[in-house]
Amino acid sequence: MVERLVLRRKEFTLLQAYIYQHIGISLGDHKIYLVQARLAKRVKQLGLSSFGAYYDYLVADKKRGELEYLSSLISTNVTSFFREAKQWEFLKRELPSIIERSGGKLRIWSAACSSGEEPYSIAMFLMEHLPNYTQYDIKILATDVSSKVLKIAMNGLYSQKAIFSLNEVYLRKYFSTEIVEGEAFYRIRDAVKQRILFREFNLVTGDYSLFDAKALNIIFCRNVMIYFDKSTQSALVDRFYTILPKNGYLFIGSSEALTDMKKDFRSKSASIYQKA
Numbered sequence: 001m002v003e004r005l006v007l008r009r010k011e012f013t014l015l016q017a018y019i020y021q022h023i024g025i026s027l028g029d030h031k032i033y034l035v036q037a038r039l040a041k042r043v044k045q046l047g048l049s050s051f052g053a054y055y056d057y058l059v060a061d062k063k064r065g066e067l068e069y070l071s072s073l074i075s076t077n078v079t080s081f082f083r084e085a086k087q088w089e090f091l092k093r094e095l096p097s098i099i100e101r102s103g104g105k106l107r108i109w110s111a112a113c114s115s116g117e118e119p120y121s122i123a124m125f126l127m128e129h130l131p132n133y134t135q136y137d138i139k140i141l142a143t144d145v146s147s148k149v150l151k152i153a154m155n156g157l158y159s160q161k162a163i164f165s166l167n168e169v170y171l172r173k174y175f176s177t178e179i180v181e182g183e184a185f186y187r188i189r190d191a192v193k194q195r196i197l198f199r200e201f202n203l204v205t206g207d208y209s210l211f212d213a214k215a216l217n218i219i220f221c222r223n224v225m226i227y228f229d230k231s232t233q234s235a236l237v238d239r240f241y242t243i244l245p246k247n248g249y250l251f252i253g254s255s256e257a258l259t260d261m262k263k264d265f266r267s268k269s270a271s272i273y274q275k276a
C-alpha cells in the first residue's frame with residue numbers, strides 16, 4: 001500500500017512563508033489541505049518522504065527550478081478567450097485614440113497570461129479591429145510565473161472546451177483544426193502568434209528595470225492580484241504606475257479593485273484604469 005503523505009502544521013507554515021515570499025501568493029491557514037493535495041504527488045515523485053524534506057529541497061535548489069514547478073502546482077490557471085466582455089467593448093471604442101496617441105507603435109503586456117488565451121485574444125482583437133494591422137509596430141509581451149502554462153501558451157493548441165467562448169468567425173480566421181487521437185483541436189495561426197513574445201516573469205520578485213521606461217500602452221493584469229495580500233497588491237500597482245506612461249491603461253479582473261492604492265489612476269470603465 002502507498003503511504004499517504006500528511007502535511008503537518010509546522011511544515012505548512014514553512015511552505016506558506018516560502019510561497020508568499022517567492023511567488024507572492026498569500027495562502028490562508030485553511031489552505032493546508034489544498035497544499036497537501038496539490039503537492040503530495042510531487043513530493044513522492046522526487047522520492048522524498050515528507051513535506052519537510054520537500055521544503056529543504058526547495059530551499060537548497062539555488063537554480064530555482066523547483067520554485068517554478070511549485071508555482072505551477074499552487075496557482076490557479078483558469079482563463080478563457082475574451083474574458084471580461086465589457087473590457088473588450090471599451091477597447092473597441094478607445095482603439096482609434098490609443099493607436100493615434102501611440103504613433104502606431106503599440107506595446108501591450110499580458111502580465112499573468114496563463115495558457116495564452118489572454119494574449120491571443122489581444123492579438124486577434126487587434127487584427128480584427130485595426131484596419132491595416134500589419135502596418136503598425138505592435139508587440140505583445142506575455143508573461144507568467146509558471147513555466148508549465150507558458151509551454152501550453154507557446155504551443156497554442158486548444159481543446160474544444162478551451163475554445164467555447166470563441167465565435168465561428170474567429171475560429172475560422174485565426175485557428176486551424178487538428179485531429180489528435182480522434183478529437184478535434186484548434187491551433188492558433190502563426191500570424192496571430194507572430195507579435196507575441198512569451199517569457200517567464202514573477203510579478204512579485206521580478207526585475208522591473210527590464211521594462212523600457214514608459215514604453216507600454218496597456219497592461220493586462222487580470223485575475224491574479226486576488227491571490228496576493230493587500231501590501232503585495234499595493235506594491236505591484238506602484239510598479240505598474242511607474243512603468244506606465246501618462247494615459248497608459250491598466251486592466252484588472254472584474255473581481256479585483258484598486259481601492260486604497262489607486263495613486264493617480266483614473267477609473268475609466270469596468271476594472272479599467274488610466275494613469276492621469
Ligand SMILES: C[S@@+](CC[C@H](N)C(=O)[O-])C[C@H]1O[C@@H](n2cnc3c(N)ncnc32)[C@H](O)[C@@H]1O
Binds near residue numbers: 078080112115221253
Ligand atoms: C487565474 S489565472 C489568470 C489568467 C488571465 N490573466 C485571465 O484573466 O484569464 C492566474 C495566473 O497568474 C499566474 N501567477 C500567479 N502568481 C504569479 C506571480 N507571482 N507572477 C506572475 N504570474 C503569477 C498563475 O500562474 C496563473 O497563470
